[in-house]
Amino acid sequence: MDIRLIGAPLQIGAGQLGCEMGPSAYRIAGLARALEDLGHRVVDIGNVTPAPLREFCHPNPAVHHLAETVAWTEALTEAAYRESAAAVPIFLGGDHAISAGTVAGMARRVAESGRPFFVLWLDAHTDYHTLETTRSGNLHGTPVAYFSGRDGFAGYFPPLSHAVPEENIGMIGIRSVDPAERAALEDSGITVHDMRSIDEHGVAVLLRAFLARVQAVNGLLHVSLDVDFLEPSIAPAVGTTVPGGATFREAHLVMEMLHDSELVCSLDLVELNPFLDERGRTATLMVDLAASLMGKRVMDRPTRAG
Ligand code: DIR
Ligand code: MN
Ligand code: MN
Numbered sequence: 001m002d003i004r005l006i007g008a009p010l011q012i013g014a015g016q017l018g019c020e021m022g023p024s025a026y027r028i029a030g031l032a033r034a035l036e037d038l039g040h041r042v043v044d045i046g047n048v049t050p051a052p053l054r055e056f057c058h059p060n061p062a063v064h065h066l067a068e069t070v071a072w073t074e075a076l077t078e079a080a081y082r083e084s085a086a087a088v089p090i091f092l093g094g095d096h097a098i099s100a101g102t103v104a105g106m107a108r109r110v111a112e113s114g115r116p117f118f119v120l121w122l123d124a125h126t127d128y129h130t131l132e133t134t135r136s137g138n139l140h141g142t143p144v145a146y147f148s149g150r151d152g153f154a155g156y157f158p159p160l161s162h163a164v165p166e167e168n169i170g171m172i173g174i175r176s177v178d179p180a181e182r183a184a185l186e187d188s189g190i191t192v193h194d195m196r197s198i199d200e201h202g203v204a205v206l207l208r209a210f211l212a213r214v215q216a217v218n219g220l221l222h223v224s225l226d227v228d229f230l231e232p233s234i235a236p237a238v239g240t241t242v243p244g245g246a247t248f249r250e251a252h253l254v255m256e257m258l259h260d261s262e263l264v265c266s267l268d269l270v271e272l273n274p275f276l277d278e279r280g281r282t283a284t285l286m287v288d289l290a291a292s293l294m295g296k297r298v299m300d301r302p303t304r305a306g
Pocket of ligand 3: 125
């Protein structure tokens with residue numbers, strides 16, 4: 001498989017600085033080599049440069065770094081569209097605000113193939129705020145609202161060529177939802193699996209059901225992996241840790257099932273803050289998870305058991 005690594009060193013979408021170092025940490029942790037060892041052809045195109053800044057003023061006084069985020073969204077939408085023409089792009093974040101652009105660009109690319117486009121959001125958070133509802137003003141809390149076409153982004157963010165239908169978005173790992181997000185999600189078609197549903201059913205059951213929906217319509221799937229999806233004791237390098245996340249085994253199982261499905265067209269690795277890491281431990285785990293998604297087996301499994 002042809003894989004493109006695309007650095008997206010955005011950090012102002014998060015509440016604390018450090019995600020800018022994410023792409024470097026993945027490179028130093030050996031992402032390209034890990035994928036090449038699996039037989040893939042890997043090209044690292046380096047880091048994306050944001051579009052020129054334009055002045056914005058939003059009535060919600062909490063919103064910060066809007067102009068920068070919009071500039072990155074423009075550039076990443078283009079990069080995602082361009083680099084996915086003949087390869088699987090892996091976007092090296094950067095905070096989760098990068099996904100406004102990566103998903104918008106992939107939606108445009110997949111629409112051209114005529115296949116339905118789906119998004120799997122692996123995160124402690126739903127990132128479903130609009131510019132009006134965010135109270136922290138941290139725009140990494142808004143990408144899902146943007147790319148699913150919720151109101152309130154027009155006049156600021158680039159117009160979407162193809163919004164992702166709510167029914168095509170699945171979230172797993174959720175355990176921190178703000179009241180405004182909760183209310184909006186209840187009225188939406190988004191599938192939200194919180195940690196309780198992982199505990200009750202097991203992550204494999206939830207993921208298998210979602211993948212079956214993608215498969216049934218011959219869809220393609222973008223995966224967005226936020227470091228805080230993971231249990232903080234195994235992945236401490238993120239500014240927004242929430243206790244009770246996915247375990248090492250659950251996370252690898254998710255990645256292996258995604259590989260087996262052959263439905264994944266693109267991947268975001270987001271929210272890694274190397275400044276908070278313990279000797280590259282979280283970066284290394286994220287590299288291992290990306291490798292699992294691209295075909296590495298943790299357990300020696302003779303067949304494609306799900
Ligand atoms: C919270 C935290 N919902 C906010 N969001 C995220 O600031 O809007 N943390 N994405 O990682
Ligand atoms: Mn997130
Ligand atoms: Mn998160």
